[in-house]
Amino acid sequence: MILIVGGAGYIGSHTNKMLNQNGYETVVFDNLSTGHRDFVKWGEFFEGDLANIDDLRNCFKKYKIDAVMHFSALISVGESVIRPDIYYQNNVVNTINLLNVMNEFDVKHFIFSSTAAIFGYPDTCPIVEDHPYQPINPYGKSKLMIEQILEDYDRAFDLKYICLRYFNASGADPDGEIGEKHDPENHLVPLTIFAAQGKRESIKIFGTEYPTKDGTCVRDYIHVNDLADAHIKGIQYLQNTNTSNCFNLGNGEGYSVQEIVDIVKKVSQINFKVDHADIREGDPPTLISSSDKAKEILGWKPNFNDIDTIVQTAWNWHNSN
Numbered sequence: 164m165i166l167i168v169g170g171a172g173y174i175g176s177h178t179n180k181m182l183n184q185n186g187y188e189t190v191v192f193d194n195l196s197t198g199h200r201d202f203v204k205w206g207e208f209f210e211g212d213l214a215n216i217d218d219l220r221n222c223f224k225k226y227k228i229d230a231v232m233h234f235s236a237l238i239s240v241g242e243s244v245i246r247p248d249i250y251y252q253n254n255v256v257n258t259i260n261l262l263n264v265m266n267e268f269d270v271k272h273f274i275f276s277s278t279a280a281i282f283g284y285p286d287t288c289p290i291v292e293d294h295p296y297q298p299i300n301p302y303g304k305s306k307l308m309i310e311q312i313l314e315d316y317d318r319a320f321d322l323k324y325i326c327l328r329y330f331n332a333s334g335a336d337p338d339g340e341i342g343e344k345h346d347p348e349n350h351l352v353p354l355t356i357f358a359a360q361g362k363r364e365s366i367k368i369f370g371t372e373y374p375t376k377d378g379t380c381v382r383d384y385i386h387v388n389d390l391a392d393a394h395i396k397g398i399q400y401l402q403n404t405n406t407s408n409c410f411n412l413g414n415g416e417g418y419s420v421q422e423i424v425d426i427v428k429k430v431s432q433i434n435f436k437v438d439h440a441d442i443r444e445g446d447p448p449t450l451i452s453s454s455d456k457a458k459e460i461l462g463w464k465p466n467f468n469d470i471d472t473i474v475q476t477a478w479n480w481h482n483s484n
């Protein structure tokens with residue numbers, strides 16, 4: 164059975180669905196702090212908090228866990244600058260609780276949701292796995308700390324892990340059963356959709372003079388189901404090779420904020436107000452992933468490589484929810 168920690172959230176719930184569709188048994192462990200009970204439509208659900216070791220032990224006692232996928236975290240870069248305390252507590256200390264309980268129960272396979280934020284301002288794009296790690300905020304640092312802790316747990320305890328560094332997760336379940344629902348929402352695609360739906364007055368573009376194709380920031384948008392698929396490939400890799408590894412996950416193509424706004428207008432066929440604001444500190448001009456390593460070693464490739472389709476799945480879900 165696979166334990167999905169944070170499986171009531173956006174990416175974890177999509178991965179849970181895909182695992183079940185592929186014949187895996189799952190149990191979701193989540194405290195529902197930012198997740199949604201009604202996103203756990205597949206497998207078992209165990210309500211618990213990573214901060215509480217007894218919750219973890221009870222879950223590992225109740226289910227025969229073979230591997231763990233760890234999605235749970237606080238995820239807002241801006242908030243992490245103001246509240247590093249809660250970010251290091253939940254993303255680092257609570258993850259160590261999880262790793263230690265895995266160790267107690269002799270569970271040796273782990274997949275970790277890491278992030279492009281470990282690279283900070285990249286020196287080169289597309290960003291390859293061994294690009295220098297230089298996170299510039301507590302969120303990115305908390306993820307890098309776990310990557311480093313995992314290296315030590317592998318050495319000392321033979322824990323085998325995969326770090327998946329997601330670029331901009333986006334889109335929704337094409338069947339429309341689950342989607343992206345953060346509160347507050349900080350991600351560009353849903354925020355722009357809110358503007359199209361009239362739930363926001365406008366969408367704000369931060370910075371128009373970046374050294375990019377149209378002056379706005381460029382990001383690599385990867386569909387949430389492609390991330391889910393990488394987790395399945397990751398589990399197979401761990402089972403087949405019993406070795407640890409790290410992979411960057413993106414489409415390998417960059418779209419500017421302005422382009423995303425235009426695509427939402429096209430997909431929704433709704434015009435809405437766009438405001439321009441100063442650049443935000445800590446926003447690199449361009450973040451694009453190289454996913455060659457994941458393709459070569461995991462045999463993974465994104466199925467949603469068309470940005471219009473990615474946005475369309477998000478639009479469909481937001482419109483029916």
Ligand SMILES: NC(=O)c1ccc[n+]([C@@H]2O[C@H](COP(=O)([O-])OP(=O)(O)OC[C@H]3O[C@@H](n4cnc5c(N)ncnc54)[C@H](O)[C@@H]3O)[C@@H](O)[C@H]2O)c1
Nearest residue numbers: 169171172173174194195196197198212213235236276332
């Ligand atoms: N969304 C993105 O674009 C993106 C990009 C890169 C990396 N990531 C990483 O992917 C992971 C999932 O992101 P998401 O967008 O699905 O976030 P999310 O907030 O939707 O999901 C996180 C889940 O973890 C749960 N959780 C948080 N703290 C917990 C605790 N102490 N105990 C038990 N459950 C807890 C929440 O209730 C929620 O269900 C995170 O680790 C995030 O850092 C996300």
